[in-house]
Amino acid sequence: MAFYVVQFLTGLASAASLFLVASGLSIIFGVTRIVNFAHGAFYMIGAYIAFTLTERFSGAFGFWGGVVLAALAVALIGVLVEMVLLRRIYHAPELFQLLGTFGLTLMVEDLVVLIWGPDDLVGRRAPGFKGAVDFFGQNIPSYDLFLIVLGPVVLGILWLLFQRTRWGVLVRAATQDRDMVAALGVNQKWLFTSVFAVGVFLAALGGALQIPRDAVHHAMDLRIIVEVFVVVVIGGLGSIVGAFVAAVLVSELNAFGILIFPKISIILVFLVMAVVLIVRPWGLFGKPEAAARKTPGLSVNPWRPLTSNERLAALAALVVAAMLPLVAGNYALTVGSEIAIFVIFAVSLHFLMSVGGLASFGHAAYFGLGAYGVAFLAKMAGLPMIVCLLLGPLLGCMGAAVFGFFAVQLSGVYFAMLTLAFAQIVWSIAFQWVSVTGGDNGILGVWPEKWAASPSHFYWLALGVAALVTIALRVMVFSPFGYALRATRDSVLRSEAVGIDAKRIQWTAFVIAGTTAGIGGALFAYLKGSVFPDNLGISLSVDALVMVLLGGVETVSGGVIGAIVYKALNIWLVSQTDLSKLVLGGFIVLIVVVFPKGIVGMLEILAQRRRKSSPPGSSLLAKPIESAE
Amino acid sequence: MSVASPLLEVEGLTKSYGGIHAVRGVSFSLRSGEILALIGPNGAGKSTCFDMLNGQNRPDAGHVRLLGEETTGKKPREIWRLGVGRTFQITATFATMTVRENVQVALISHGKQLFNLWGSAPRFDRGEAVRLLELVGMAGYADRPCGELAYGDLKRLELAVALANEPKLLLMDEPTAGMAPRERVELMRLTAQIAKEKSIGVLFTEHDMDVVFEHADRIIVLNRGTLIAEGSPAEVRGNPQVQAIYLGEGLLYEGGHREGASA
Numbered sequence: 001m002a003f004y005v006v007q008f009l010t011g012l013a014s015a016a017s018l019f020l021v022a023s024g025l026s027i028i029f030g031v032t033r034i035v036n037f038a039h040g041a042f043y044m045i046g047a048y049i050a051f052t053l054t055e056r057f058s059g060a061f062g063f064w065g066g067v068v069l070a071a072l073a074v075a076l077i078g079v080l081v082e083m084v085l086l087r088r089i090y091h092a093p094e095l096f097q098l099l100g101t102f103g104l105t106l107m108v109e110d111l112v113v114l115i116w117g118p119d120d121l122v123g124r125r126a127p128g129f130k131g132a133v134d135f136f137g138q139n140i141p142s143y144d145l146f147l148i149v150l151g152p153v154v155l156g157i158l159w160l161l162f163q164r165t166r167w168g169v170l171v172r173a174a175t176q177d178r179d180m181v182a183a184l185g186v187n188q189k190w191l192f193t194s195v196f197a198v199g200v201f202l203a204a205l206g207g208a209l210q211i212p213r214d215a216v217h218h219a220m221d222l223r224i225i226v227e228v229f230v231v232v233v234i235g236g237l238g239s240i241v242g243a244f245v246a247a248v249l250v251s252e253l254n255a256f257g258i259l260i261f262p263k264i265s266i267i268l269v270f271l272v273m274a275v276v277l278i279v280r281p282w283g284l285f286g287k288p289e290a291a292a293r294k295t296p297g298l299s300v301n302p303w304r305p306l307t308s309n310e311r312l313a314a315l316a317a318l319v320v321a322a323m324l325p326l327v328a329g330n331y332a333l334t335v336g337s338e339i340a341i342f343v344i345f346a347v348s349l350h351f352l353m354s355v356g357g358l359a360s361f362g363h364a365a366y367f368g369l370g371a372y373g374v375a376f377l378a379k380m381a382g383l384p385m386i387v388c389l390l391l392g393p394l395l396g397c398m399g400a401a402v403f404g405f406f407a408v409q410l411s412g413v414y415f416a417m418l419t420l421a422f423a424q425i426v427w428s429i430a431f432q433w434v435s436v437t438g439g440d441n442g443i444l445g446v447w448p449e450k451w452a453a454s455p456s457h458f459y460w461l462a463l464g465v466a467a468l469v470t471i472a473l474r475v476m477v478f479s480p481f482g483y484a485l486r487a488t489r490d491s492v493l494r495s496e497a498v499g500i501d502a503k504r505i506q507w508t509a510f511v512i513a514g515t516t517a518g519i520g521g522a523l524f525a526y527l528k529g530s531v532f533p534d535n536l537g538i539s540l541s542v543d544a545l546v547m548v549l550l551g552g553v554e555t556v557s558g559g560v561i562g563a564i565v566y567k568a569l570n571i572w573l574v575s576q577t578d579l580s581k582l583v584l585g586g587f588i589v590l591i592v593v594v595f596p597k598g599i600v601g602m603l604e605i606l607a608q609r610r611r612k613s614s615p616p617g618s619s620l621l622a623k624p625i626e627s628a629e
Numbered sequence: 630m631s632v633a634s635p636l637l638e639v640e641g642l643t644k645s646y647g648g649i650h651a652v653r654g655v656s657f658s659l660r661s662g663e664i665l666a667l668i669g670p671n672g673a674g675k676s677t678c679f680d681m682l683n684g685q686n687r688p689d690a691g692h693v694r695l696l697g698e699e700t701t702g703k704k705p706r707e708i709w710r711l712g713v714g715r716t717f718q719i720t721a722t723f724a725t726m727t728v729r730e731n732v733q734v735a736l737i738s739h740g741k742q743l744f745n746l747w748g749s750a751p752r753f754d755r756g757e758a759v760r761l762l763e764l765v766g767m768a769g770y771a772d773r774p775c776g777e778l779a780y781g782d783l784k785r786l787e788l789a790v791a792l793a794n795e796p797k798l799l800l801m802d803e804p805t806a807g808m809a810p811r812e813r814v815e816l817m818r819l820t821a822q823i824a825k826e827k828s829i830g831v832l833f834t835e836h837d838m839d840v841v842f843e844h845a846d847r848i849i850v851l852n853r854g855t856l857i858a859e860g861s862p863a864e865v866r867g868n869p870q871v872q873a874i875y876l877g878e879g880l881l882y883e884g885g886h887r888e889g890a891s892a
């Protein structure tokens with residue numbers, strides 16, 4: 001019995017940091033409507049700076065002062081970020097806000113390694129809370145007891161702040177109605193900045209307070225942000241009480257999940273999240289949000305199928321690509337195969353994101369599942385390659401069917417958070433379930449059969465599949481189904497009013513996209529000869545997003561072009577620098593701020609201008625539509 | 630007009646938000662081919678009524694029957710399949726498609742081809758799409774991006790979309806709000822003509838009293854969620870209670886010169 005009580009208390013102690021970070025995210029979202037993906041990064045910097053300060057200054061004052069000072073310093077960084085970056089993207093579509101803050105996260109990951117080194121840092125214990133309390137023969141660290149008290153105290157302070165101060169009243173008013181605050185003439189810019197600072201302060205404080213419990217390391221940002229997303233999805237985005245209740249719930253589920261499923265404890269959290277989503281899609285304490293800005297892009301430009309000339313050009317490009325083995329060596333062919341595979345991956349996400357308006361931040365899960373599917377079939381069942389290639393993607397299909405069902409219940413930022421959390425869950429299963437997946441060591445020796453083994457043959461295989469997949473998805477874009485999908489993206493209200501079951505359409509699209517990604521993953525397993533958890537990791541999901549974004553999220557061909565350009569650049573970049581995340585993150589931020597239309601989008605604009613300048617274009621009607629609300 | 634079984638029967642429809650009784654015990658019926666206007670000042674509960682008829686909103690109490698079939702609590706898409714077309718107070722269209730494609734999506738849905746992955750949507754039932762656009766005078770705009778249309782044209786497009794499933798009943802919430810006065814008269818004339826030809830029942834709300842008195846066969850008046858009057862245009866115009874409400878608003882006789890800028 002005592003053991004369970006101790007387990008329960010450990011859970012409560014873990015909830016404290018989680019609550020701090022989640023409440024910060026919620027407050028920021030409430031006022032600015034931005035889901036700050038960089039929140040985990042601020043948590044991590046908080047921990048690193050606190051580590052440095054508490055090592056530097058001794059004594060109780062040095063420790064507690066260091067913790068608070070670290071949080072304040074990070075809040076200051078937050079203010080800078082808000083003023084330099086966020087102010088430019090408050091009015092951009094959601095997707096760009098998510099990606100922009102995600103780009104920051106990537107940059108921070110490399111920066112902390114640059115400053116503090118790649119090794120785990122073990123901080124010192126908190127003065128006054130070094131011992132443990134004996135509880136019927138079980139030990140409870142006294143620092144845990146401190147954290148258990150701290151959570152409710154912070155909740156109380158936040159409550160006072162929001163109820164009793166003028167600033168708090170403004171924040172609550174802004175959360176309910178932003179226009180009203182603007183109308184009151186309050187300096188909205190400052191309100192946003194201060195809210196962001198408070199939110200970041202909470203995140204950094206959460207990180208700083210973790211140092212006596214856990215080592216500081218450069219991957220802690222992703223771990224916390226995924227847990228925080230789970231918390232806000234369960235508790236309801238924008239609700240502080242919700243953040244508290246859900247933080248406790250998730251921490252307890254983790255604490256007891258380990259006892260029930262020692263290997264895959266995260267399953268339990270997933271099950272609870274699934275139940276909450278079915279019963280209360282907006283979280284336990286959340287309010288339904290009016291779906292804002294469904295259109296992923298910035299303008300309205302109807303799509304059209306390729307003209308016959310353009311089709312010929314595409315065919316010619318394919319023929320040229322198919323002749324690569326005549327001139328290129330083995331390395332170039334391997335790179336070519338990889339690019340072809342990433343074209344498959346990118347067009348599958350494009351289908352979901354550009355056509356369906358569903359920006360998945362965890363698309364690699366289905367790519368990786370396809371890869372693992374092949375590895376299982378080839379290594380365990382010993383099936384022939386062609387059978388593995390056909391059946392392997394079905395694992396991606398099944399994963400997409402299960403997760404997609406829940407994900408499409410939500411939209412916008414909730415969808416993004418949920419898909420990211422799902423992908424992270426799949427990743428941890430692959431990572432933890434060593435007996436089946438080989439864990440970190442992966443599954444090795446997945447080599448292609450003789451007919452596809454030579455680089456040129458494999459290249460032709462990958463190119464052929466990529467061409468088929470691209471054509472098939474393109475046909476679907478212009479099929480009745482593709483239009484129904486776009487209809488749900490443009491206006492759920494109207495599509496339901498003309499008999500379209502939006503969720504079923506979106507779910508189907510999710511499964512199609514997941515299966516297609518699985519096809520890419522299946523080929524990838526054979527290309528590399530092995531499968532690792534990284535094949536379904538977050539950075540791969542981000543790669544896919546960036547490819548589509550770079551190509552042009554509002555265009556039909558953006559996925560293909562983006563994949564080719566990005567992958568080629570990426571392979572080159574990795575060979576040039578160790579700081580690829582820093583460069584990639586900066587690149588993402590740059591695209592979001594100055595180049596949001598992507599390559600194909602820019603080309604289309606140029607072509608349009610040329611067309612317009614020749615005949616005096618009949619100037620079109622009055623009121624331009626802003627992105628459909 | 631024949632005395633056929635009513636197309637739409639509404640009985641004791643009720644909805645409240647917190648303390649606000651948006652709609653209280655509203656009952657009325659509508660026959661095929663009849664044009665019924667639902668009028669009332671801003672906030673009277675007209676849009677709330679519409680949303681409940683259409684399935685967008687669930688009533689707290691009451692019943693809606695369409696051709697004898699209970700539709701209370703059904704989803705908008707199910708009600709649409711029964712033959713109800715809807716236009717919105719604030720237009721809802723597919724902004725990234727062309728005008729024709731907007732109609733084609735409705736036709737695709739009507740033809741139960743939503744899960745067809747191989748056909749060509751831009752070529753789907755093109756003739757019918759253009760015919761519907763012609764009907765509302767939008768054929769010339771067929772290939773324009775919907776996102777570029779003026780508001781009045783969007784309203785006409787919505788009408789074409791609402792007609793795509795050969796509806797028996799049209800629900801039009803402020804179909805002419807935001808249009809120029811001349812356009813309003815035109816649009817309602819068009820609607821009335823189509824409705825008579827195809828024997829479609831039409832329920833519409835409207836701020837412009839010229840439009841209401843010219844086209845409605847019958848009028849029902851809602852005030853603070855309650856039906857306070859019902860009858861022919863002449864009867865309603867003569868009703869002292871209605872006059873009292875509208876005199877304050879100054880809408881009854883000069884409505885044509887005011888924008889229906891309600892929320």
Ligand SMILES: Nc1ncnc2c1ncn2[C@@H]1O[C@H](COP(=O)(O)OP(=O)(O)O)[C@@H](O)[C@H]1O
Nearest residue numbers: 646651670671672673674675676677678891892
């Ligand atoms: N979602 C809602 N939440 C709270 N109150 C609402 C909501 N929708 C409508 N109301 C209230 O119900 C009443 C009727 O509104 P509505 O049906 O839009 O009126 P009308 O269309 O006649 O102008 C108004 O008082 C309005 O404030």
Ligand SMILES: [Mg+2]
Nearest residue numbers: 675676891892
């Ligand atoms: Mg209204």
